[in-house]
Amino acid sequence: MTDTAAPIIRAEGLSRWYKQVIGINDVSLTIAPGITGLLGPNGAGKSTFMKLITGQIRPSRGRCLVLGQPVWNNPPLMRRVGFCPEQDAFYSGMTGLAWVRGLLTLNGWSRAAAQEKALAALAAVSLLEAKDKKIGAYSKGMRQRVKLAQAIAHEPELLILDEPLGGMDPMGRRSTIKMIKDWAAQGRSIIVSSHILHEIESMTSSILLVNHGRIVAEGNVHEIRELIEEHPHRIFIQCDDPRQLAGRLVGWPVVAGMRLDEDGVEVQTTKPDAFFTKLPDVILADKVRVTRLLSPDDNLQAVFDYLVK
Amino acid sequence: MSPLAAVFRLSLAVLMKSKRTLVIGLLCFLPVLGSFAGTSLILSGVATHELTGFSLTSFIIVNAYVYVLLVVVTLFYGTALISDEVDEKTITYLFMRPVSKTTIYLGKYLAYLVAASSLLLPSAAICFLIAMTADASGEAAHHLPILLEDLTVLALGIVAYGALYALLGAWSKRPVFVGLGFTLVWETLVTFIPGYLSKLTIKHYLLALLPHAVGQRGILGLFESPTSPAAAVVVLLLTTAGLLALGSWMFTNKEYVLEQ
Numbered sequence: 001m002t003d004t005a006a007p008i009i010r011a012e013g014l015s016r017w018y019k020q021v022i023g024i025n026d027v028s029l030t031i032a033p034g035i036t037g038l039l040g041p042n043g044a045g046k047s048t049f050m051k052l053i054t055g056q057i058r059p060s061r062g063r064c065l066v067l068g069q070p071v072w073n074n075p076p077l078m079r080r081v082g083f084c085p086e087q088d089a090f091y092s093g094m095t096g097l098a099w100v101r102g103l104l105t106l107n108g109w110s111r112a113a114a115q116e117k118a119l120a121a122l123a124a125v126s127l128l129e130a131k132d133k134k135i136g137a138y139s140k141g142m143r144q145r146v147k148l149a150q151a152i153a154h155e156p157e158l159l160i161l162d163e164p165l166g167g168m169d170p171m172g173r174r175s176t177i178k179m180i181k182d183w184a185a186q187g188r189s190i191i192v193s194s195h196i197l198h199e200i201e202s203m204t205s206s207i208l209l210v211n212h213g214r215i216v217a218e219g220n221v222h223e224i225r226e227l228i229e230e231h232p233h234r235i236f237i238q239c240d241d242p243r244q245l246a247g248r249l250v251g252w253p254v255v256a257g258m259r260l261d262e263d264g265v266e267v268q269t270t271k272p273d274a275f276f277t278k279l280p281d282v283i284l285a286d287k288v289r290v291t292r293l294l295s296p297d298d299n300l301q302a303v304f305d306y307l308v309k
Numbered sequence: 310m311s312p313l314a315a316v317f318r319l320s321l322a323v324l325m326k327s328k329r330t331l332v333i334g335l336l337c338f339l340p341v342l343g344s345f346a347g348t349s350l351i352l353s354g355v356a357t358h359e360l361t362g363f364s365l366t367s368f369i370i371v372n373a374y375v376y377v378l379l380v381v382v383t384l385f386y387g388t389a390l391i392s393d394e395v396d397e398k399t400i401t402y403l404f405m406r407p408v409s410k411t412t413i414y415l416g417k418y419l420a421y422l423v424a425a426s427s428l429l430l431p432s433a434a435i436c437f438l439i440a441m442t443a444d445a446s447g448e449a450a451h452h453l454p455i456l457l458e459d460l461t462v463l464a465l466g467i468v469a470y471g472a473l474y475a476l477l478g479a480w481s482k483r484p485v486f487v488g489l490g491f492t493l494v495w496e497t498l499v500t501f502i503p504g505y506l507s508k509l510t511i512k513h514y515l516l517a518l519l520p521h522a523v524g525q526r527g528i529l530g531l532f533e534s535p536t537s538p539a540a541a542v543v544v545l546l547l548t549t550a551g552l553l554a555l556g557s558w559m560f561t562n563k564e565y566v567l568e569q
Binding site for chain 1: 315318323326327402408565
């Protein structure tokens with residue numbers, strides 16, 4: 001299990017460039033144990049960061065420690081790390097079981113022990129029935145799951161998942177998200193990158209936002225939302241008398257704008273906490289019947305869109 | 310299981326199931342057909358009296374195996390050892406295991422040795438056995454040591470060429486073209502240049518070991534000194550060790566993910 005006190009990743013002035021192109025530029029951060037989501041648009045530097053923390057490339061400048069150790073050319077560290085890459089790449093002529101077992105033997109286990117662990121990993125990703133099928137005959141979702149199986153099979157302390165849900169059907173996504181959460185609940189750490197933001201949100205609220213080779217925000221998604229108070233936060237209040245409610249809200253210092261709708265009012269506020277504190281008083285005083293309260297900006301997509309603008 | 314054995318087993322399993330092995334297997338079968346056809350001609354009396362089973366074997370070993378098949382098999386297997394993993398993006402899985410890159414490189418090379426030998430050497434032996442049926446009984450047993458020498462030369466060729474082509478696979482994005490350049494241009498060209506340049510080829514040392522009359526270079530041969538079999542073996546083994554060390558160093562320090 002991961003030492004709860006020590007960061008799982010520590011980057012200090014981490015930079016990587018490819019000739020004239022910057023991948024990651026002067027990134028310093030620590031990632032605490034638990035599940036951390038890595039988000040960023042294409043070309044943001046997310047892939048470079050993943051490659052650096054998995055030791056596939058070297059930093060051009062700075063350093064990167066994974067579980068307290070340098071990661072480039074450090075094979076013993078790989079006993080503690082599992083990686084599910086984004087690329088759809090396999091020894092497609094092998095069966096799922098033979099592939100996972102073969103990779104496990106590289107960890108030093110006997111064939112019998114590797115077989116046992118491979119079966120357990122395939123069961124964890126619901127691939128036991130297809131274990132003897134060639135990977136080349138797997139569907140995209142099954143291939144994604146067998147990649148996940150090879151990453152978890154040696155029970156690493158740190159699991160690094162690059163777009164792990166791509167190509168999975170809704171059932172597969174749900175069970176994989178559950179598996180990831182269960183994995184973290186056992187005290188292990190996970191770094192997961194994805195473009196599908198609501199899926200990241202369903203796994204964790206701890207995120208890193210990457211853009212233009214820099215970390216533009218890190219921490220809890222709600223904390224990050226608070227950091228950008230100057231960005232208007234939308235709140236939709238569905239009620240029986242939108243006109244009356246709007247009239248009461250006009251002039252509030254925390255209300256930056258409003259849009260009247262048929263069945264409610266959309267308010268833009270720079271101080272959502274203050275707004276939410278005061279709103280119940282107005283509702284009770286005017287006896288407005290509120291049927292729904294939505295905060296469309298209080299999700300990762302909104303934070304992400306705003307920060308990478 | 311030791312890491313080297315694990316890499317070896319996994320790599321061998323992948324190699325033996327590859328389409329490349331099927332194609333190379335079929336190629337290795339062609340000289341067997343040639344041997345069968347030649348032997349049939351001898352036995353039916355169509356061939357000239359100078360052509361014997363043994364001379365047919367010599368011809369096939371030198372021209373089909375040493376000059377063609379040895380190069381083709383080692384080139385297409387050796388260069389693919391690393392470049393296939395890079396091209397197919399599977400190398401990441403190997404690098405994410407607690408195994409040193411040197412061990413991965415050597416394990417894959419050992420798997421190549423077994424795969425290439427298991428196709429090339431039995432094929433050569435079968436050619437010999439088929440051709441020897443054309444000679445008087447007892448001739449086969451008499452020439453058996455020559456077969457063993459031939460197989461040893463081929464095995465050394467697999468070892469040395471494999472180390473060279475594995476290095477090219479670890480170094481170049483287009484290892485087959487570079488390998489073909491070395492083999493077809495360099496190794497062939499220097500054959501026609503008087504002097505000692507031919508000693509900068511692998512083929513020179515293999516030919517020095519062959520128990521058949523080959524390598525007659527006429528006047529060009531006057532400018533060179535022959536290499537003794539013992540020296541040829543030493544040079545081939547040292548060359549192999551050097552190429553493996555260089556390939557392993559390159560494999561350890563190169564960022565292959567950038568080529569994907």
